Amino acid sequence: MLLLTFPVSRHFVLKSRIWSSCCRRTAAMSTLLLNQPQYSWLKELGLKEENEGVYNGAWGGKGEVVTSYCPSNNAPIARVRQATIEEYNETVIKAKEAWKIWADVPAPKRGEIVRQIGDALRKKIKLLGHLESLEMGKILVEGVGEVQEYIDICDYAVGLSRIIGGPILPSERPGHALIEQWNPVGLVGIITAFNFPVAVYGWNNALALICGDVCLWKGAPTTSLTSVAVTKIVAQVLEDNNLPGAICSLTCGGADIGNAIAKDERVDLVSFTGSTSVGKQVALKVQERFGRQLLELGGNNAIIVFEDADLTLVTPSVLFAAVGTAGQRCTTARRLFLHESIHDEIVEKLAKAYAQVRIGDPWESETLCGPLHTKQAVEMFLSAIEQGKCEGGTIVYGGKVIDRPGNYVEPTIMTGLPHDSPIVHKETFAPILYVIKFKSEEEAFAWNNEVKQGLSSSIFTKDLGRIFRWLGPKGSDCGIVNVNIPTSGAEIGGAFGGEKHTGGGRESGSDSWKHYMRRSTCTINYSKDLPLAQGIKFQ
Structure with a gap:
């Protein structure tokens, strides 16, 4: 049974030197909410006093330690070790290798994996909802509802996995066909905000997966525990299906990791959710390398x-x-x-x-x-x-x-x-x-x-x-x-996003899946003739 008390959460980056004293570490551990009996359910999500904030098939985290705080009372919940730039680079390499396997899986089979992710989330929906309420501060019904939104987009993506693709177009040339072919973009970097730490990742993750992409997630530092808990659930599904864990990678971190994602030419699409001011910086960095971007920014x-x-x-x-x-x-x-x-x-x-x-x-x-x-x-x-x-x-x-x-x-x-x-x-x-x-x-x-x-x-x-x-x-x-x-x-079911300084990106329903794919127009000549453009003929 889940025992309810005050919740809420905030994060504060702790330099490693603060924890150099064993006595201080022990004292800090004793004050964490996770160690209190009424919060023992956090351990059912795989959380502990100090959690690894990097996942690429294996768990790690050698960077700064972040403490997650409950916004209801500003009490510390637990800690997360963030990624270093070296670990980020290692994760990108593993994700690109994992893509070589994932891209060969037929789209309906990819949809089956997404279905299993949705089912795994269903089993933990109340626990995740309580965690989000505890760490982000939203009321419990909203926390559970947000996890349900990830589940719903998984269900939506499963059906989508059997119908994505382009049309066969009539050609003006006899014996020719025009085909619009859609292929995955590759690696999608997903940077999410504190206010919807589950749903926005879910919108991106479910669609990217059925499109044949792999994902690299950087959640908000102040909701790192939620990022870790969700990744553990997704990782278990991949492991159960003998698939590389790096298909859904995680690198918890701050601005250094966000900047690395934005500037990295190996990241084929950057999906950023956050403030307009930070989104503008991300957009400039991505555009400078002619990368793709999907921006979900402010709203007035x-x-x-x-x-x-x-x-x-x-x-x-x-x-x-x-x-x-x-x-x-x-x-x-x-x-x-x-x-x-x-x-x-x-x-x-x-x-x-x-x-x-x-x-x-x-x-x-x-x-x-x-x-x-x-x-x-x-x-x-x-x-x-x-x-x-x-x-x-x-x-x-x-x-x-x-x-x-x-x-x-x-x-x-x-x-x-x-x-x-x-x-x-x-x-x-x-x-x-x-x-x-x-x-x-x-x-x-x-x-x-x-x-x-x-x-x-x-x-x-x-x-x-x-x-x-x-x-x-x-x-x-x-x-x-x-x-x-x-x-x-x-x-x-509808595309979510806005115009002007909101960024112009679209996530979730309608044809938002097209953000996660690249298209090519293919002309196939199945005749024995070669009609050329503008009526040109060679003697």
Whole structure:
């Protein structure tokens, strides 16, 4: 049985010299959550006091030691030894060798391996969900749901493994055929963020595998335990099928490993999820070597509510989109545009709804909002609140740090700011919602599009014409364009991603699999003649 107590997590890099004293090491071990009886279930995931953060068929890790902290109380959970650059290079070599074997496996057979990965995750879904809640800080139902998302994309990829490919095209030349051939790109470097440490890897991993690619994963340093636990599950499936473990490699690390992946010509595709500022650096490094990139970056998402909206849908939708995961989703609603005729009514309803949100232990079933991931996130929250006030904003609800252990803040509603205020145009990874009045459809659509990011957006209306204008070329410029639902909660069947400073990449469903493959157009002459282009003939 899983015994529940406070959770949350943060990471702090510890230099090896700190642990030179055996006495200090022993004392540190005794304070780890992993050694407390109520957290003994962590060992069922293969975790221990100090974990190896490198996997390439064998486990290792000779780099700096990172301690993972629980965001609910900032207590240390366990430690991970990161990869050195030498270990990174060794892992890339082994991954490239593993690709030679994996690429020869037929796609439906690769799908069978992905099916087994999904089944293995099902067996550990509650344990992984608890770990993610403990280490990242999201509420338990979200942690378990995120593992389910990896399972779902595995199921999706299994079916996809039997239909990926290109068309046979009609040729204008007699006795000729045109074939669009798709082949794996090779090695996919996957760099993921702290806020979705399981699902985003799953989106990339499942599709890359059925496409015939091998994967090299660098998760966020602050969720390294989750990266290790997931890799152990995947590695066991590969081992059970006598396949090289380096097909799904892991190199835990910081900026040094991320830079190495971005600059490495041996990495055929770099999939990066994170902030726009870091994503820009990654993009420049990858482009400099003419490599492929798949970027999933920031989002400054807006909900627009028109005067004809079904108001019974608005309050729960805004609450879910703005407060869910403590405002740390890339699809979190950060801007709320309300028609002037309903502005005051909705703000009043939202303030009452916010007052009923239970903030606290992510493992308690009634909790709707857990902590922020790190103390640094709390500082950014406070900074944004102060900047908003300086720019003319008024706090309607929240705006404070909660006086309790952990990284807890009050979900916040701020009104009175102009639509183009600097703070409104800045993505703050915290539960802060800026509420702004508008007068016309044209005004609201333009304000939605004026920020640099273009991830998710939503309108609430019953006007059919407006809905299709919103979906059309002069409507939302985002990659996710919703109607009468929140900005968050995307389904795996559709492509996930955004435009502009969000990066332009697409993951998960639709034809996102094409990112992980290269295509060639093949002309086959099965006749005895040789008709040449432009009608050229040789005598």
